[in-house]
Amino acid sequence: MSPSVYPATPPMLAIFCKVVDNFGDIGICWRLARQLWREHGARVTLWVDDLGSFRRIAPQIDVAAAAQQADGVLVRHWDGQDGVFTPDDVADIVIEFFAVDIPPGYVAAMAARTPRPVWFNLEGLSAESWVEGCHRLPSMHPRLKLTKHFFFPGFTAQTGGLLHEAGLDAQRAAFQADRGASGAFLSGLGVTADEMAALKVSLFCYPHAPVAALLAAWAEGPEPVTCLVPEGVAQEAVGAFLGAEARAGRSATRGALTLRVLPFVPQQDYDRLLWACDMNFVRGEDSFVRAQWAGRPFVWHIYPQEENLHHKKLRAFLDRYAAGLDALAGFSLGWNGAVAIASMPVAWQGLRAALPQLAIRAGEWEGEVLAHGDLATNLLEFARALRSGAENPV
Numbered sequence: 001m002s003p004s005v006y007p008a009t010p011p012m013l014a015i016f017c018k019v020v021d022n023f024g025d026i027g028i029c030w031r032l033a034r035q036l037w038r039e040h041g042a043r044v045t046l047w048v049d050d051l052g053s054f055r056r057i058a059p060q061i062d063v064a065a066a067a068q069q070a071d072g073v074l075v076r077h078w079d080g081q082d083g084v085f086t087p088d089d090v091a092d093i094v095i096e097f098f099a100v101d102i103p104p105g106y107v108a109a110m111a112a113r114t115p116r117p118v119w120f121n122l123e124g125l126s127a128e129s130w131v132e133g134c135h136r137l138p139s140m141h142p143r144l145k146l147t148k149h150f151f152f153p154g155f156t157a158q159t160g161g162l163l164h165e166a167g168l169d170a171q172r173a174a175f176q177a178d179r180g181a182s183g184a185f186l187s188g189l190g191v192t193a194d195e196m197a198a199l200k201v202s203l204f205c206y207p208h209a210p211v212a213a214l215l216a217a218w219a220e221g222p223e224p225v226t227c228l229v230p231e232g233v234a235q236e237a238v239g240a241f242l243g244a245e246a247r248a249g250r251s252a253t254r255g256a257l258t259l260r261v262l263p264f265v266p267q268q269d270y271d272r273l274l275w276a277c278d279m280n281f282v283r284g285e286d287s288f289v290r291a292q293w294a295g296r297p298f299v300w301h302i303y304p305q306e307e308n309l310h311h312k313k314l315r316a317f318l319d320r321y322a323a324g325l326d327a328l329a330g331f332s333l334g335w336n337g338a339v340a341i342a343s344m345p346v347a348w349q350g351l352r353a354a355l356p357q358l359a360i361r362a363g364e365w366e367g368e369v370l371a372h373g374d375l376a377t378n379l380l381e382f383a384r385a386l387r388s389g390a391e392n393p394v
C-alpha cells in the first residue's frame with residue numbers, strides 16, 4: 001500500500017453509482033473504490049443500482065447479494081432504500097457519481113452527523129476549459145446545512161486529474177516487454193499465432209461508428225490486420241462481416257483482415273488487451289482513459305449527446321492531444337461523424353502511417369497528464385483540506 005494522504009486514520013467513504021448506460025458508470029466507480037482501498041486504506045462502501053452490469057466487468061459480483069465484500073470494497077445493492085439511515089451510517093466522505101440523487105434519508109443523516117461529511121459530486125470527464133473554473137466549486141443545499149463540492153476529472157493542473165493506479169506503468173511495461181506474456185494472454189482469448197503476427201487493433205465503439213467502412217478498408221488494404229472486438233460491440237457491422245451472429249470465439253478472414261470476436265473480459269483483462277494491441281479504438285470515458293495509459297495510439301469514439309454537444313468535447317480533447325497530428329485529428333473527427341470521411345481507405349492509410357509518431361505522443365501525453373497527480377489522491381487531498389478548514393468550510 002502506498003503512503004496515504006490520510007496516514008493516521010483512513011477515512012470511510014461512500015460512493016453512490018447509478019448505471020445510466022453501458023459499463024462506464026460502474027467501471028469508473030469500481031476502479032475508484034478499489035484504488036481508495038488499496039492505496040489509501042479507505043473503507044469504501046460502493047452503492048450501485050445495477051449489479052448485472054457490474055458483473056460484466058467484475059465476474060466475482062453476486063447479482064443476488066444485497067451486500068458483499070469484493071476486492072476490499074463493501075458493495076451494496078442500491079435498491080431504493082430510504083429512510084433507514086442514521087448519522088452513524090454516514091461515511092466521512094460521500095461521493096455521488098455524475099450528479100446522481102443520493103437517497104433523501106441518507107442526505108438527512110448527513111446533515112445530522114457530527115462532523116458533517118465531505119460531499120462531492122464527481123463529474124464526467126471533459127477537456128473543455130470551463131471545467132477548470134467549476135472544479136472544486138461549492139454548492140449549498142437549499143434547506144440543510146450541507147455543502148457539496150464539484151470534483152471534475154480532467155487533463156490539467158486546475159482539474160482533479162484522471163484515475164491512475166500506482167504501479168500501473170510498471171505492470172504495463174513488464175507486460176509489453178514480455179512477448180510471452182502478451183502471447184499467452186491473447187492465446188487465452190483464442191487469438192492464433194498468425195493473427196498475433198498481423199497489426200493488432202482492438203475495437204470498442206458505439207453502434208453508430210462507421211465500422212463497416214473501416215473493416216472494408218482493412219480487408220482491401222495492403223497489410224494484414226487482426227481486429228479484436230469484444231462481444232456485443234458494433235454487432236451489426238461485425239455480424240455482417242462474419243456472415244453470422246457476432247458471438248465470442250467466432251472469426252472470419254476477408255482479404256487482409258481477420259476479425260475475431262472476443263469474450264467481454266473482466267476490467268483488468270481489458271487493460272491487458274489494450275496493452276497487447278498495436279492500436280486501440282475506445283469509447284465513453286473509462287476505456288478512453290485506459291487507452292491513454294496503454295502507451296499505444298488510440299482513436300476515441302465519444303459518447304453521443306444531444307445537439308452534437310459531444311463534437312465540441314471531442315474537439316477540445318483533440319486540441320490538447322492531437323495538435324500537429326493531423327491524421328489522428330482528421331480520422332477522429334470522421335470516426336465521430338463531426339466531418340465527412342471522403343475515403344476511408346485514404347483516412348486509414350494516413351492514420352496507419354502516423355502510428356509511430358502517435359506512439360511517441362502517447363508516452364509524452366501520459367507524462368504531461370500525470371504531472372498533476374492522480375484523481376483518487378487529488379480527491380482525498382481536497383477532502384482533507386475541506387475537513388481541516390483550509391478550503392471553504394463544509
Ligand SMILES: Cc1cn([C@H]2C[C@H](O)[C@@H](COP(=O)(O)OP(=O)(O)O[C@H]3O[C@@H](C)[C@H](O)[C@@H](O)[C@H]3O)O2)c(=O)[nH]c1=O
Pocket residue numbers: 020021022023024025026027028056057124204230263264265266267268270283284285286287288303
Ligand atoms: C470492452 C470491455 C470493456 N470493459 C470495461 C472498461 C470500462 O470500465 C467499461 C467501459 O466504459 P466506457 O469506456 O466509459 O464506455 P461505456 O459506453 O461502456 O460507458 C459509459 O460512457 C460514459 C461516457 C457514459 O457516461 C456512461 O453512461 C456509459 O455509457 O467497460 C471491460 O471490463 N471488459 C471489456 O471487454
